[in-house]
Amino acid sequence: MKFSFIGLCCVAFFGSWENEAPKKAPSHSISLNSLNEFNPVTSNWKLANAVHFSPSSDENSFEPGKGIVLDLPVKPDTGHLFTKMQHGDIELEFDFVIARKSNSGVYLQGRYEVQIYDSWGVETPAFYDCGGIYQRWDENRVAKKGFEGQAPARNASKAPGAWQHFRIVFRAPRFDKNGRKTENARFVKVVLNDVVVHENVEVTGPTRSAAFNDERLLGPLMFQGDHGPVAIRNIRFTLM
Template identity: 45%
Template sequence: MLRNVRKTTLLSLTILSFGSNLCQAESESTDLLAAGNFAAFQENSIRGWVYTSKVNAVDGRQALTFEPAGDGKGSILVNGKEKNNTAYLLSKDDFQDVRVQLEFLIPKGSNSGIYLMGRYEIQIFDSYGAKQPASSGLGGLYQRWDPERKDKPGFDGVAPRLNASKAPGQWQTLDITFRAPRFNEDGAKTQNALFEKVFVNGQLVHENQEASGPTRSAKFNDEKASGPVMVQGDHGPIAIRKFLVTPL
């Protein structure tokens, strides 16, 4: 168990539709930001991330304004004021089937993402006003990448059903119910990873969407039964004020 991390019991039930029709209760939810420090994250993944008590987006720019807070005094996690080489943020704990609830803010043109098991990315991007949803837009299952596929190295990306993006500078939400891939006793994969449901700002954008393998820029290029939750840190500024992870 993690130290200094608040636990919140969720009473709701979810239907386990991936390989079973059994009803399975959610377990305790871990608030990764509760301590106002990095107790819930891998030490080598926090470079460039800081806590603050207030953050704003700069109008018309890919930038944030904030002042760093002292240890335990900030409730909002940010990865810098502008695009930089901030590390990808990884949870200390590994997870299998999981629900992730994220509340975030990005400035104009910014780009990030949340990776389930450090491998399968749901994109975070400033898609406000885009008429055609894309796999590279907010809520998209990002593409896989194989440079040996000369004609189309990017493949298997899935656009969200609709563009639910709010304007840059507003707080937005992602709510993801994810099922880890399954393997037999010999280690062969028997079922792909599955995004059972993905909501962006309360709107359903994916349902029972398989991920055939790790997406581009994943931390790990293999597939296993468990892995950490990860946030992309080096593509653009992002602020996070809610980060709940609930094993299913």
């Protein structure tokens, strides 16, 4: 009887511990059945059912529908795409496909860019290649106006026209009660096509062409829309 009592106590204890263990926050998806989850959208952003980008020419086409958001910038409509969702710490995943020689990016909090770029075949990637954390920019600097930026650890890009996948774990900047920044924003991990291309990279401020020059606790996701054709699908996120 003594053994059984102890056993029951252990079961009760560990059962209680499991119930009290922290649970991972739920994951959410951004519906692409409409553009309702985004702020006002310029005409370069469209919904599609399928996208076809040629890997060897500028022949691109799409089928209207749902499930994919597509950027086809034509001046003067070259606006960026902003989510209504505002985030701090976040784990983000999405698929993207880019046209040949095209260029885009995803900005965490609308401020800190991970580059989307046709980097197929690049042997030594730079900060502006796909998966790079883009550099900062300061017109007031005397010598080098562009600074910081982090190249991906290796080129994990697929050919233009092929669907690719990002997973980004981002830690937002921290502030004290007076609004003074106490910790920089940080890319905890960036994974491109199942290859870890960044770990624990600090960003001291908004990167070049950010939508906002300040830093805050919360901000939207922004997909860059002014450089060339790109399509996005399967946007999922977990707020941490």
